[in-house]
Amino acid sequence: MTRVRFAPSPTGYLHIGGVRTALFNWLWARKTKGVFVLRIEDTDQERSTEASKKAILDSLEWLGLDWDEGPFVQTGRLAIYKEYAERLVREKKAFRCYCTKEELEAQREELKKKDPKAQFRYPGTCRDRADEPNKPFVVRFRTPSEGAVTYVDKVFGEITTPNAAQQDFVLLRSDGMPLYNFGAVVDDVSMEITLVARGRDHMVNTPPQIMIYEALGARVPEFAHLPMMLAQSGEKLSKRHGAVSALEYRDQGYTPNAVLNYLVRFGWSHGDQEIFSKDELIAAFGWEACGRGDGKFDAKKFLAVNHAHLKEQRLVPDDDYAKRLLPFVEQRGLTPTLAATKEAVPLVRERATTFIDAADRLDFVFRSDPVMDEAATAKFLVADAAPHLRGLAAQLEGMTSWNAQAIDTRMHDWLAELGLEIKHVAQPARVALTGRTASPGLFEVIAALGKSETLRRLSRGATLADARDPGRGEKPKA
């Protein structure tokens, strides 16, 4: 049984790099019908906050990365780390170190003075020191200076690191808190994790962690490291490069599966396929198709992927679309029903790149008096246009069946009689109905607004047009 985990520390919002790590774990769990464990690594008391923890849970929930066990919280498991640490001390695989922070710091400074390039290594002063009651201590791992650790990474292949690169690293702080490597290993052992997938920035932690597994007599899990996602500049991706928090994308009107789709294609590929539903992702996912090179985040492609999802009924069905769109419409002070929202979705299906964009494009539908764009009004609601708008209204008034196709036919018949082309009336009508020069198709707009509302807006547009001199589009309103 596969058991994987996502173990963020609650020291801020959930970063999209973190989402990617969670996603790869989640996909592997779902693909193998295994278990996805959520663990909160909150042993850094200074930086951990309850708000961050909530942001992480909210993010995962929004993204649909559901966990099967947890969330487990490390600060709730301190007794376990202590017990494991004591066991290692008893077995002489670890030892108590009574050196103070200041002493270590002084030694570091001393070394730096002699050779600025030399790296500080714990001198081993306490390795065989007798216990000293009532004196604070940390527990350090007794690292062998010879030999090497080798493991086979699921994406990077065989990795060998000499033990000489390691020192007697700290397992337990003097306040009883486990350090990352120790806490993670103890938890992964007791939660029976079979594969650890995480960012490449953790690759250096793997050898010492394997040492701990072996000292504990525990089975070493498999490891899979993911290449880094960097900013366009090549630096680490952070707030100054734009939106990096998962919830920001929610608030910008992205649909969760598109976020997952973009992130999964970053460092993983499946032939030429770019767009995936969640189920397709689960079916296609595998470590062998993961790349090893770091990459740069591309906001434009991300947007394009979101657009691709919003376009397809298959990926975002009308019901789902309407449910996610509605809050953005409400943000504009409008309160259509969910049903009305759903009816409007086809108008923007192929146009909207985000739900915010969709809400903007549909503003005229849900607002009884559409916001009239100044330039559009000045250009198209001119005196020449008034008769066309009234003529169109007259045609529509007589219609019995109200749908885009019928409206299309009726309008073209009418225009043919007059010897006009649609382009002569389309823009004035569009501005009268939507307030803008750009909108969904005119017949669809008319069909969506309904007869009485269409007639009302056309009449109002004609009135506005009357107020202008013929052929002089620049006149201000009276």
Place this chain on the structure above:
RNA sequence: GGCCCCAUCGUCUAGCGGUUAGGACAUCGGCCUCUCACGCCGGUAACAUGGGUUCGAUUCCCAUUGGGGUCACCA
């Protein structure tokens, strides 16, 4: 600096010894067209460098260069 890792269009990537080096985003033309989009057609654009191995290297090996990660009582 030590240790570890990486290297195909601007970006994400396909390629797993022999290809006109493919796709997507972006970009530039064009078509479609009631606007905006969608869609369609086409263009520009990449194997970091130097050595090997091989009949033949983008592909395998080694260097160089470049980039990244990490060196805490953070995670």
